[in-house]
Amino acid sequence: MKQSTALKIAAGVAAAAIGGAFLYSRSTRPPVINPKVPEPAEPVDLARYLGKWFELARHENRFEKGLDAVTAEYSLDDDGTIRIVNSGRQGSPKGERSSVEGHAIVADRATNAKLKVSFLGPFYVGPYWILDHGDDYEWSIVGEPSGRYLWVLAREPKPAPAVAEAILKRVEALGYDRWALRATRHA
Template identity: 35%
Template sequence: MTRLLASFGIALLLAGCASSEMDSLAPKTVESVDLKRYQGTWYEQARLPMIFQRNCVQSEAHYTLKPDGNVAVLNRCRDAQGKWQEAKGTASPQVAGKTDKLWVEFDNWVSTLLPGVTKGDYWVLYLGDDYSTALVGNPDRRYLWLLSRKPHIDQQARDELLSKAQQQGYDTTRLIWRTPDSEMPKGTK
């Protein structure tokens, strides 16, 4: 019985070490992002749950490169009734001259009261060669977005994004997928 408990304890310890080792390793980002090519519209295919997107069934992001090298952000979210909500903000490099890790800060009352405190990580983890798909997350793997240039992607592109996310250690079983247009109320497309 003592050996069984000791074996069980060692197994739990090793499992804890393995998961904490993965947790302590930040996901790998792409080498660099050509922000000029990255700008434009991206459609969210799936995401890990986020509180501010709790009522979203379809989301899209519009990025515009600004003269100062930062990126203007316009996020749009459609709820199940077809109503759109918008949030505007700015993305800026976390390290000068590097474009794989950005800070995003939205223009709202919290960021006005506490400037710099409400910045969120926006790490580009994967980017298709033709800039048609992207995988974006944050260092602690709590947030993840599977993005594409088109509202709908084929199964091969979907599987590729899922595989890339799993390789980076993200829990893809919790993903919330985009609601197809066919399931939206009529007149909201």
């Protein structure tokens, strides 16, 4: 992995997390795709949420531009923080791989559905809301309060078409435009 690519991804994640106020102008932030972001639908069992997720779709953003085969891996560190390793391949599912490591803390202990993430050091500045998930944690819809970012995740890179359609219908029920999402290609 090239260091500059990792730094670019980390800077982008941090910019998204803090609303782009410091690193990007308003003109480079993605448009709001949901002006009324709902509160997370269900509590989250973090032990079941940990592990590897495949990104099925996302609202396109500057820090993931052109990435495919995107995955996110969550694990619990000894200090109680959640370690996050995001990775993807540039230009195609077989392109050059890059990754970035971050950490998260639980921001809402009542539900565990709201986290704060950081990819640029010890400051937990970015909201990460697990808006909904499958009963068996086979899929997850992740957003944040500005309504500019959304990720659709699954445990498999290519779930059955009926499952994928059901997840997208849930995206719509949460107030997002499913047609504004960019599908993530996997090998």
